[in-house]
Amino acid sequence: MFCVECGEPLTLMYVQGEGLVPYCKNCKEYRFPQFATAVSMVVTNRAKDKILLARHKNQDEYILFAGYIKKGETAEKTVAREFKEETNLNTVKAKYMSSRYHEPRNVLMLNFLMIAEDGEMQIDTKELDEVKWFTVEEALENIKKGSTAETFLKNAIAEIKKL
Ligand SMILES: [Zn+2]
Incomplete structure (x- = not known):
C-alpha cells in the first residue's frame, strides 16, 4: 500500500x-x-410481476442494471440517471436494499429495488445488446449464476413478495 x-x-x-x-x-x-461506489438496480414494473434484465454488449448472460456513482452525486440520483440513460424510462420509486463489495473491480455495490414507469424503451445500444422483461421465476433462471447480481435479485424478490 x-x-x-x-x-x-x-x-x-x-x-x-x-x-x-x-x-x-x-x-x-x-x-x-479507497474504492469506487456503484449502484445496481433490480427493476420491476408498477404491477411488480415482472423484472427487467439487461444483456451487455457481446455477453451471453443477463445481469442487473448498474452504474458508477459520480463524485458529488447521491446514490438515489445515480439510480434514476443510469436507468434513464440506458432505457429512456423514468424511475417511479427506488428503495435501498443492501450492499456488497466486489473485489475484482474494487467497487462497493449498493443495491436498490426500483419501480420503472410503464412505457416505450429506447435502449442505449452503445452499452446494451438487449433488455427484456421476465416473470419473477424466469428472471431467477436467467440471471448470471453465482453472481452478486443473483444474490441481489433473490433479496429483492423476497421484498417484492412482502409488498
Ligand atoms: Zn503521503
Missing part, C-alpha cells in the same frame, strides 16, 4: 475504535482505503 498523495509506502497505525489504519509518515495523515 502506498500513499495516494506522495507515493510513500504506508505503515499500519492503531487507531482507537478503528483498529489498524494505513498511515503515511511523510504526509502525517491516515490513508483510509
Whole structure:
C-alpha cells in the first residue's frame, strides 16, 4: 500500500475504535482505503410481476442494471440517471436494499429495488445488446449464476413478495 498523495509506502497505525489504519509518515495523515461506489438496480414494473434484465454488449448472460456513482452525486440520483440513460424510462420509486463489495473491480455495490414507469424503451445500444422483461421465476433462471447480481435479485424478490 502506498500513499495516494506522495507515493510513500504506508505503515499500519492503531487507531482507537478503528483498529489498524494505513498511515503515511511523510504526509502525517491516515490513508483510509479507497474504492469506487456503484449502484445496481433490480427493476420491476408498477404491477411488480415482472423484472427487467439487461444483456451487455457481446455477453451471453443477463445481469442487473448498474452504474458508477459520480463524485458529488447521491446514490438515489445515480439510480434514476443510469436507468434513464440506458432505457429512456423514468424511475417511479427506488428503495435501498443492501450492499456488497466486489473485489475484482474494487467497487462497493449498493443495491436498490426500483419501480420503472410503464412505457416505450429506447435502449442505449452503445452499452446494451438487449433488455427484456421476465416473470419473477424466469428472471431467477436467467440471471448470471453465482453472481452478486443473483444474490441481489433473490433479496429483492423476497421484498417484492412482502409488498
Ligand atoms: Zn503521503
